[in-house]
Amino acid sequence: MLSSLHTAAAEVLASADAAGTTTPAGTADRLRPLLAELSEAPSGRLDYRLAVVAPMKAGKSTLINAVLSRELLPSRGPAMTVLPTCVVPVAAESAREPVLTVPGSTIEGITALAHQLALPGYQPAVTTAVWQHPHLTAAEARLSGTGAAVPTHRTVGTQAIHAALAEMNDLLRLALTVLPHEELLAQLPGLQPPEVVVPVPWTATGPAGGWLVLVDTPGPDEDLPPGMLDRFVTQEIRRAHELLLVTDATRRDNEAEHTVTRMATSVRKHVFTVVNRVDMADEARTPSSSPSQGSGVRTVARQGLAAAGVLRHPPDGERRREASAAARAFLRTAFPLDWEHHAEVLSGAEIRNLARRQWEQSGVPALLDQLITVRARDPGAWALAHLLSRLASVGAPAIAVSGRPLVPPDGITVLASRRQQVVERARSLYVRSPITWR
Ligand SMILES: Nc1nc2c(ncn2[C@@H]2O[C@H](COP(=O)(O)OP(=O)(O)OP(=O)(O)O)[C@@H](O)[C@H]2O)c(=O)[nH]1
Ligand SMILES: [Mg+2]
Structure with missing residues (x-):
C-alpha cells in the first residue's frame, strides 16, 4: 500500500536535490527521514514503537515485566539496564515461549568489548570496579572464562532470556565503568x-x-561516563512513535525527573505518564494528577508483576512447580515479614483471589486499558497513521517561488494525492480502530 508513496517521495527528493532548483522551504529536510519508514513498510513489518523512559530505578523494567506478566527483563536495586531492549507482545497462540534475538552487530560489539576488558592491562581497573559494584562479580568471572561472555544470537524461555540480558547489560556496565571514553565511543554505535x-x-x-x-x-x-546512556535514550526517543514517561513517586520534582521530562517533551510526541512506586510514597509527595503531559496512571509495578505471575498460571495447569514458585514470590512481595505463615494458612484459591485484587490495585490493568491494548490491537494502523500525519506536514502543493523554476513541478501534488489514496484505503481497512485518519 505504501510503495506508491515511497516512489513519489523519492521523486520529490531527487528533484529537490537537483542543482538550481527550489522546493517549498524545509520539504526535503522533513521528507528525507520518512523515506526509510516508507520503504520498510512493503517488507511487511510496520512497527509501532512505544519507548519507556525514566530516571534510573524508577521501575521501567519492572513495569514492562508486569505488562508481560513475567519476570523477563532484568531488574534489581542497583542500576541495571544499559542497552535498550525491544519487547514485542504477541498472542499466546503465536508463540509458546518468549524468544530473544540479538542482532549480529550487537554480538560483535559486545564481544569486542569483552576481549578488551579481558586484556591484562585492564585487570586492576576491573577488580576495582567489581569491588565498588559487587553485583558485577558474575560479569568479571565470565570474562576470565573461555568465550562465555559472548551473547548468542537466539535464546528461548523466560529464565534463559532473563539471564542472557542480565549478562549482556552487566558486561556493558563493566565496560562503561572501566574502558576509556574513546574506545567505547567506537563500539557503542554498533549496538542495536x-x-x-x-x-x-x-x-x-x-x-x-x-x-x-x-x-x-x-x-x-546514571553515574556513568557523561553522555553514554543519554545517547541510547535519545536515539530511542527519536525512533519511538509515542513515549511512556515513568516517574518515581518517591523522588518527584528533582533534577533527574526534569531532565528526562525535557528529553521526552522536546520531540513533540505523545507522552503517556506513569507515576510508579506509589506504595513507597506518602500522599503529600504524590499528586493524584499526573504531571503536565495529560493522560496517565499511578502504579505499583512490583505488586502488579508478582500478582500477574500467579494469575498467568491456570490453577490446575501442567506447570505446577512454576505456579507454586510464582505463588511464593507473590506472598513474599505481599507479606514481606511473614510470608511463610501466609503460605501455610492460605489455600490456592485464596492466594489467587488475593492476587486478582492486588493486580487490579496495582494500576497495571489501567495502563493496559488506557494505552497498551489499544495500540496492540492494530499496531500497523497506528504506525501508518503516524507516518501519514508526518507526511502531511511535508509540503503543501507547490506554488511558484519568486519566479524561479519550481521543482518538482508537480511532485508534491502527486505525493499529496497518493497520500490521500492511502488515507482512504486505511479508513476502509481499519474501520473499527479509534484512529482519526487525516
Ligand atoms: N516498592 C516498589 N518497588 C518497585 C516498584 N517497581 C519497581 N520496584 C523495585 O525497584 C527496583 C528497580 O526496578 P527496575 O525495574 O530495575 O528499575 P529501572 O527503572 O528499570 O532501573 P534501571 O534500568 O537501573 O534504570 C527493583 O528492585 C524493583 O523490584 C514499585 O512499584 N514499588
Ligand atoms: Mg531497567
Missing part, C-alpha cells in the same frame, strides 16, 4: 537493541500486519 517476542494473555495480535514494540531504556541520569 536485542528483541524479545513474548506471548501475553491480553492481545490477539500475531506477528503479522504490524507489531507493537515496547522499548526498555536505561536511566540517563
Whole structure:
C-alpha cells in the first residue's frame, strides 16, 4: 500500500536535490527521514514503537515485566539496564515461549568489548570496579572464562532470556565503568537493541500486519561516563512513535525527573505518564494528577508483576512447580515479614483471589486499558497513521517561488494525492480502530 508513496517521495527528493532548483522551504529536510519508514513498510513489518523512559530505578523494567506478566527483563536495586531492549507482545497462540534475538552487530560489539576488558592491562581497573559494584562479580568471572561472555544470537524461555540480558547489560556496565571514553565511543554505535517476542494473555495480535514494540531504556541520569546512556535514550526517543514517561513517586520534582521530562517533551510526541512506586510514597509527595503531559496512571509495578505471575498460571495447569514458585514470590512481595505463615494458612484459591485484587490495585490493568491494548490491537494502523500525519506536514502543493523554476513541478501534488489514496484505503481497512485518519 505504501510503495506508491515511497516512489513519489523519492521523486520529490531527487528533484529537490537537483542543482538550481527550489522546493517549498524545509520539504526535503522533513521528507528525507520518512523515506526509510516508507520503504520498510512493503517488507511487511510496520512497527509501532512505544519507548519507556525514566530516571534510573524508577521501575521501567519492572513495569514492562508486569505488562508481560513475567519476570523477563532484568531488574534489581542497583542500576541495571544499559542497552535498550525491544519487547514485542504477541498472542499466546503465536508463540509458546518468549524468544530473544540479538542482532549480529550487537554480538560483535559486545564481544569486542569483552576481549578488551579481558586484556591484562585492564585487570586492576576491573577488580576495582567489581569491588565498588559487587553485583558485577558474575560479569568479571565470565570474562576470565573461555568465550562465555559472548551473547548468542537466539535464546528461548523466560529464565534463559532473563539471564542472557542480565549478562549482556552487566558486561556493558563493566565496560562503561572501566574502558576509556574513546574506545567505547567506537563500539557503542554498533549496538542495536536485542528483541524479545513474548506471548501475553491480553492481545490477539500475531506477528503479522504490524507489531507493537515496547522499548526498555536505561536511566540517563546514571553515574556513568557523561553522555553514554543519554545517547541510547535519545536515539530511542527519536525512533519511538509515542513515549511512556515513568516517574518515581518517591523522588518527584528533582533534577533527574526534569531532565528526562525535557528529553521526552522536546520531540513533540505523545507522552503517556506513569507515576510508579506509589506504595513507597506518602500522599503529600504524590499528586493524584499526573504531571503536565495529560493522560496517565499511578502504579505499583512490583505488586502488579508478582500478582500477574500467579494469575498467568491456570490453577490446575501442567506447570505446577512454576505456579507454586510464582505463588511464593507473590506472598513474599505481599507479606514481606511473614510470608511463610501466609503460605501455610492460605489455600490456592485464596492466594489467587488475593492476587486478582492486588493486580487490579496495582494500576497495571489501567495502563493496559488506557494505552497498551489499544495500540496492540492494530499496531500497523497506528504506525501508518503516524507516518501519514508526518507526511502531511511535508509540503503543501507547490506554488511558484519568486519566479524561479519550481521543482518538482508537480511532485508534491502527486505525493499529496497518493497520500490521500492511502488515507482512504486505511479508513476502509481499519474501520473499527479509534484512529482519526487525516
Ligand atoms: N516498592 C516498589 N518497588 C518497585 C516498584 N517497581 C519497581 N520496584 C523495585 O525497584 C527496583 C528497580 O526496578 P527496575 O525495574 O530495575 O528499575 P529501572 O527503572 O528499570 O532501573 P534501571 O534500568 O537501573 O534504570 C527493583 O528492585 C524493583 O523490584 C514499585 O512499584 N514499588
Ligand atoms: Mg531497567
